[in-house]
Amino acid sequence: MKVLITKMDHLGRGITKVNDKICFVNKALPEDELEIKIIKEKSKYLEGEIIKVIKPSPLRITSKCPYFNDCGGCQYLNLTYDSELKIKENIFREILAKYGSVDDNIIKKMVSINEDFYRNKVTFQVENKKLGFYKYNSKELVSVDECLLLNKEINKLIKPLQELVKKENISQIIINVSNDLKLKMVQIKGEVTDYTEILKLVDVLIINDKVISDKSSITTTLLNNEFILGKETFFQVNKKISERLYLQVVDYIKKLSSKRVLDLYCGVGSISSSIAPYVEKVIGIEVSKEAIKNAKKSKELNHIDNIDFIAARVEDSLNVLSNDIDTVIVDPPRSGLLKKVVNELLDKEVPNIIYVSCNPITLARDLKLLSEKYIIKEVIPFNMFLHTYHCESIVVLERK
Numbered sequence: 001m002k003v004l005i006t007k008m009d010h011l012g013r014g015i016t017k018v019n020d021k022i023c024f025v026n027k028a029l030p031e032d033e034l035e036i037k038i039i040k041e042k043s044k045y046l047e048g049e050i051i052k053v054i055k056p057s058p059l060r061i062t063s064k065c066p067y068f069n070d071c072g073g074c075q076y077l078n079l080t081y082d083s084e085l086k087i088k089e090n091i092f093r094e095i096l097a098k099y100g101s102v103d104d105n106i107i108k109k110m111v112s113i114n115e116d117f118y119r120n121k122v123t124f125q126v127e128n129k130k131l132g133f134y135k136y137n138s139k140e141l142v143s144v145d146e147c148l149l150l151n152k153e154i155n156k157l158i159k160p161l162q163e164l165v166k167k168e169n170i171s172q173i174i175i176n177v178s179n180d181l182k183l184k185m186v187q188i189k190g191e192v193t194d195y196t197e198i199l200k201l202v203d204v205l206i207i208n209d210k211v212i213s214d215k216s217s218i219t220t221t222l223l224n225n226e227f228i229l230g231k232e233t234f235f236q237v238n239k240k241i242s243e244r245l246y247l248q249v250v251d252y253i254k255k256l257s258s259k260r261v262l263d264l265y266c267g268v269g270s271i272s273s274s275i276a277p278y279v280e281k282v283i284g285i286e287v288s289k290e291a292i293k294n295a296k297k298s299k300e301l302n303h304i305d306n307i308d309f310i311a312a313r314v315e316d317s318l319n320v321l322s323n324d325i326d327t328v329i330v331d332p333p334r335s336g337l338l339k340k341v342v343n344e345l346l347d348k349e350v351p352n353i354i355y356v357s358c359n360p361i362t363l364a365r366d367l368k369l370l371s372e373k374y375i376i377k378e379v380i381p382f383n384m385f386l387h388t389y390h391c392e393s394i395v396v397l398e399r400k
């Protein structure tokens with residue numbers, strides 16, 4: 001059937017209507033006239049697939065990535081970077097208004113650096129002895145020899161890893177590279193009988209959670225600090241934008257004259273360490289024991305002595321939210337804050353909250369709840385994950 005795409009959704013899909021039902025079309029752009037076929041029918045929506053572009057959107061360009069049409073990794077490589085930024089920022093604003101009732105005037109322009117080859121981490125899938133990414137909404141693999149999201153050291157490893165997966169029985173490979181591009185950690189899931197060649201190319205090799213190499217972690221840098229990354233540790237994937245993000249957190253901490261800060265969901269302590277020179281005390285809480293062990297080591301490496309790191313679930317440790325905490329930073333996973341955590345924040349009289357989010361939908365939900373007792377002062381979106389629908393942001397809230 002023939003359709004006209006009217007706008008895009010938060011997952012980077014084109015939106016149209018078919019028989020009065022909303023229909024999402026992958027890789028479709030606003031004003032595209034398309035011939036599509038319906039591939040999924042649900043009670044509330046349909047999903048369509050492009051058969052032919054009848055009249056392309058004026059925004060449409062030829063993707064610089066040869067895998068773009070098939071690969072599920074990116075959404076915005078068929079338009080210019082300026083258009084990507086405008087569309088992402090508008091979608092972010094719409095979500096915050098619709099689900100969070102956030103006043104559009106307090107949302108700043110999206111912070112962005114237009115640069116490919118930015119990611120320091122990747123998870124490759126392996127199917128039929130080939131390595132790559134899944135297609136959109138599928139377990140079908142698109143095998144790749146290069147990816148313009150990944151930094152050059154990860155790209156250099158693709159060829160030898162394609163050779164390895166041909167010979168072995170592997171299901172997944174995760175790669176982390178330090179931000180100075182010097183150290184590489186590779187984690188393989190599956191059966192590997194001969195790892196001698198790959199071991200020569202990397203600093204840390206882990207096969208099914210077993211450390212094969214001499215070292216079990218790599219050291220990476222962010223702003224002026226060093227951090228140790230182990231096999232399970234979360235770390236921001238885009239160095240330049242995360243530095244801008246953390247400098248923004250530092251700026252807020254200075255403006256708020258924060259003294260005693262709680263850094264919830266602190267990972268290896270990258271936010272805690274960035275703000276430490278400007279405050280009296282930071283307490284960082286994180287569920288991963290490995291991340292906290294490395295956060296404590298990083299603290300020594302960086303000569304910081306005013307942070308306490310606690311390995312615990314945030315929802316079980318809110319007793320630390322005592323009266324002398326003046327600022328709480330939260331940087332939760334994509335699922336956002338648990339209701340229990342929101343309620344605790346509402347109950348305690350903490351003057352300031354800085355909310356760092358990687359999911360506008362759960363952020364908007366949480367802001368709506370928090371706005372019962374907090375004024376949302378400022379929101380800044382960051383294009384951390386270029387060419388994909390994902391969006392990072394910071395929000396500052398002040399107790400009413």
Ligand SMILES: C[S@@+](CC[C@H](N)C(=O)[O-])C[C@H]1O[C@@H](n2cnc3c(N)ncnc32)[C@H](O)[C@@H]1O
Pocket residue numbers: 234235236265266267268269270271285286287288291312313314315331332333334358
């Ligand atoms: C988005 S990351 C933020 C990490 C850190 N702030 C940073 O910028 O690198 C979220 C972190 O929350 C941790 N986490 C997830 N659920 C948690 C929970 N219930 N309690 C404490 N930490 C949790 C994850 O292990 C992860 O390190």
